[in-house]
Amino acid sequence: MFEKNTLLRALRTMLRIPEALPSYAQIEITNVCNLTCPMCFKHFINVDEKHMDYDVFKNVIDRLKGVHSIVLCGYGEPLCHPKIFDAITYCKTKGFDVDLTSNGLLLNTNEKIERLISSGLDGITFSFESISNINEIAHPNQKALDNVRSLLAAKQFRHRNRPAITLQTLMIKGRERDIVEIIEWGGVQGVDRINVARFEQLNTLLHVERLSIEEEQKIFKEFRHLRKKYKIRIDCLQDQVYTGIKGFLYKHYKYFLGMDTECIRLRDFMYVNVDGDVRPCCALVECAIDSLLEKDLFSIWHSEKYNNFRKHYHAVPWCSRCDFAKLRQIDAKAVS
Secondary structure: OOOHHHHHHHHHOOOOEEEEEEEEEOOEOOOOOOOOOOOHHOOOOOOOEEEEEEHHHHHHOOOOOOOEEEEOOOOOHHHHHHOHHHHHHHHOOOEEEEEEEEEOOOOOOOHHHHHHHHHHEEEEEEEEEOOOOOOOOOOOOHHHHHHHHHHHHHHHHHHOOOOOEEEEEEEEOOOOHHHHHHHHHHHHHHEEEEEEEEEEOOHHOOOOOOOOOOHHHHHHHHHHHHHHHHOOOEOOOOOOOOOOHHHHHHHHHHHOOOOOOOHHHHHEEEEEEEOOOOOOOOOOOOOOOEOOOOOHHHHHOOOHHHHHHHHHHHHHHHOOOOOOOOOOOOOOHHHH
C-alpha cells in the first residue's frame, strides 16, 4: 500500500498546490566541466565558470532543512570540484539523501572510487548517449564505461548497495538503437536503473530531430520488453517511473496528475546556483527568486515572487517552449 504522504503528494500535484517545502534541491556545486559537449545548455547562455565556495556550500546545505534529497549537479562536472567528497559527506551528516550526475571520466582511479563509496553517496547517474556509436551530438565519454565497471566491481567487492548506479540517455530521432544498447549494457553489467529523457527541443542550434509521439510510443513498447528481459528499472517521465505497483499506477494515471501540460518541477523542486541563488530551473539563468544566503528556505519557497512565477510561468518564453518535464509534446514550429 502507498504511504499516506504519497497519496497526499499526488493530490497536491493534481490541485497544482506546491509542497510545504521542496522535496528535492539541485545544487550547482560547480559549473566547471572537463568536457565541452555540443548539446550542453552552457552553449546557449552566459555563465562565469567557477566552483561554489565550500563555506558557501555548507551555508546553503544548512539552510535546506526540510528538503529530503539533494542532487549535486548543474552546468559543470561535480567531480571537478576540489572538495566534492567532503561535500557529499557533509550533506550526509545533515541527514540528506545525496545523488550526483557525472560524465564519469574523472572517476578514473581506485582511490577516487573508494572515496566515492566511503562518502556515503546514495546514487550516481552517468550520462551516455551511446555505447559504440559516438558522433558530434553525444557525450565523448566512452572511456567512462570502464570506470562504471570498476565502480560496480568495487561495490560488489565491498558488499555495498550504495551508491546506486543509473545510466541516463536521451531520446533522439535516428538513435533509438543506441538507447536499446545502453539498456542492454546496463542490464548485463548490473546497474540499478536506466533513465531516458526527452531531447530538449530548445537546442535548436544542433539541428537534431526529436522523436514524434508515435515514435516515442514505439520505443516505450521496447522498454516493456527490456524491463522483463533484464529485470531492470527503466524510467522515462513520458512513459513509466518506479517499479511494481507504483510504476503501474504512474503509467496508467499520470495524466490525472495534470502532468500533460504542467511542469512538475514547480511543485517540489528548486535549483541553487554556484552563488547560492534560488531558481525554479537550471535553464532560467535570469530568473533568480532570491538568495538562500540572505533568506530562509520557507520564505523563498512561499514568496510572492515564487508564487507569481508558478502562476504565470507559461508566459516565460523559455518555459513556453519547453516540454522536457511534461507528458505532452510542444510543437516547436507553433512557438518558434
